[in-house]
């Protein structure tokens with residue numbers, strides 16, 4: 001994609017993009033459980049399979065991460081990604097993909113309860129890297145008909161999950177070719193650590209998406225990341241949209257990002 005992107009014109013998601021349409025084929029969304037050697041228990045994730053899903057086909061996989069106040073149900077409860085995705089499939093605007101909604105707080109009690117900013121709970125968002133790479137991805141790849149090379153694997157998320165997507169994705173480009181961060185939080189590593197070798201990163205990325213609402217108090221994180229990427233000529237899409245640290249921005253992020261991947 002174009003670097004820093006004066007050329008990328010985000011088409012605003014059309015009215016109704018997040019409303020259930022009648023008479024279209026629907027995907028399915030449900031909860032799975034997988035063994036986690038990282039946490040030492042069984043962990044939950046939600047999985048969306050697209051309309052017409054068939055074990056005879058091969059699918060790409062998007063791992064879509066939640067924020068600090070959420071768990072594996074957050075996107076489902078607040079963003080209804082299955083509606084957005086079903087509508088995009090009805091318009092033939094998405095490649096065949098499975099969307100996995102993990103729990104990004106990798107610790108024994110991974111519910112968003114008590115002090116969600118407690119150090120051990122924030123640390124668990126870092127621990128999630130091992131759970132994702134060594135436990136969840138292998139589980140998905142063993143149990144769904146999915147393509148397993150980096151060009152068929154994407155990682156995106158909102159806020160804490162946006163920071164995780166940048167931290168984990170950019171540091172594991174052998175695993176992910178498509179990375180999206182919607183309103184990334186202060187867990188986002190400094191740009192020099194995210195992208196120590198800009199040319200190498202640029203060569204490996206299929207897409208790096210960064211978006212944030214103009215009213216978001218965490219926008220300095222996106223600004224700093226975007227500035228570094230631009231200075232070092234790392235192609236990325238940067239969208240500063242009207243909005244706050246909130247669902248309209250994140251749902252639009254999913255709508256826009258999912259159309260561009262695979």
Ligand code: FER
Nearest residue numbers: 067068069159160185186187
């Ligand atoms: C912080 C402010 C916000 C922070 C995380 C967040 C780890 C996360 C917000 C969200 O996920 O919505 O200082 O530090």
